[in-house]
Amino acid sequence: MSPADQDLEAMAAALEASGRYRVLRRLEGPRTLSGEPVGQLRQGIILDLETTGLDPAKDEIIEFGLVPFTYDAGGRILSVGEPFSRLRQPSGPIPAEITQLTGLTDEAVAGAVVDPAEVEAFIAEAALIIAHNASFDRRFAEAFCPAFARKPWACSYSQIDWKACGLESGKLAFLASAYGFFHDGHRAHHDCLATLEILASPLPGTDGSGFQALLVSARKTSVRIWAENAPYDFKDVLKARGYRWNGEPGPSPRAWWIDVDAADQAAELAFLQAEIYRGEVHLPVRRITAFERFSQRA
Numbered sequence: 001m002s003p004a005d006q007d008l009e010a011m012a013a014a015l016e017a018s019g020r021y022r023v024l025r026r027l028e029g030p031r032t033l034s035g036e037p038v039g040q041l042r043q044g045i046i047l048d049l050e051t052t053g054l055d056p057a058k059d060e061i062i063e064f065g066l067v068p069f070t071y072d073a074g075g076r077i078l079s080v081g082e083p084f085s086r087l088r089q090p091s092g093p094i095p096a097e098i099t100q101l102t103g104l105t106d107e108a109v110a111g112a113v114v115d116p117a118e119v120e121a122f123i124a125e126a127a128l129i130i131a132h133n134a135s136f137d138r139r140f141a142e143a144f145c146p147a148f149a150r151k152p153w154a155c156s157y158s159q160i161d162w163k164a165c166g167l168e169s170g171k172l173a174f175l176a177s178a179y180g181f182f183h184d185g186h187r188a189h190h191d192c193l194a195t196l197e198i199l200a201s202p203l204p205g206t207d208g209s210g211f212q213a214l215l216v217s218a219r220k221t222s223v224r225i226w227a228e229n230a231p232y233d234f235k236d237v238l239k240a241r242g243y244r245w246n247g248e249p250g251p252s253p254r255a256w257w258i259d260v261d262a263a264d265q266a267a268e269l270a271f272l273q274a275e276i277y278r279g280e281v282h283l284p285v286r287r288i289t290a291f292e293r294f295s296q297r298a
Helices: 003-017 096-102 116-122 134-144 146-150 172-178 188-200 210-218 232-241 262-277
Strands: 042-051 061-071 077-080 084-087 126-131 153-155 222-227 244-246 255-261 285-288
Touching (some): 042 134, 042 188, 061 096, 061 188, 077 188, 126 134, 126 210, 134 146, 134 153, 153 210, 172 188, 188 210, 222 262, 232 255, 232 262, 255 262
Parallel strands (some): 042 126
Antiparallel strands (some): 042 061, 061 077, 222 285
16 A cells, blocks of 8 residues: 555544544455365356346347456355456447436447357356346346356345345445445446445355355245236235236236245245135246346246
8 A cells, every 4th residue: 555545544544533424435446355265166257237228128238247256165255357348339329318327328339349259258157147136137138148048146136135234225336335435336347346345245244245145045946926816805915925016928927926935835825825815726836046036037
């Protein structure tokens, strides 16, 4: 650390020691990680995409951010690799609201191309893909490069119980502030590094890191239960219990649905029979692992 940086840190420490200020530090890059590995090493990849909108059927990716890292059998992040950061020109103009959000303009992405084969090669060794909103990112990623469909995925937003850890929100900007740093948000590469910093840090109220907690959640098998043809009068009961409505046409039923741990399947079906259908019923059920979770296919 240079003398100038030492002076700045001393000033920040003095402000914090007063109890009247809280200082956020700029995230400059991945932290220095160390430690002896335990067991087999694996590669994970943090992914973030910027797109022209929310619908993967009509909107397009305009920026790729992929940051690789290695982790051991104990879930300790040991090293961070060189990122894959690319812009991509869409087939039409970038909407004004997207430019306002990301700072990306038509001029910035003009002529930029991302080769799906290059992306596939980059993720070839990955044992896990992590996104901070995987239900959004996975659908776009799979539509662009089918190799993503063959990888297990995890979501650092929804698969860590941030509120149970004393944090009011799982939004990336909020978490960054809670962990004492700020970054250039809504650019793919920077959001990846912010997510990795949070996951590598101790998770409040636990004995491990956010990444270790995420691995536990990602490795669980869940089941999706569709309450097909549930009586309309019980829609509020289902909603209060955590069921969501699927009204989209496609292979999945137009019905209320819920994901539960495989161990809770029998209890959930018993609840539906006793409280919703008031009798025996045979409902569509699908087993879901990290290979299907957050995908359009699920």
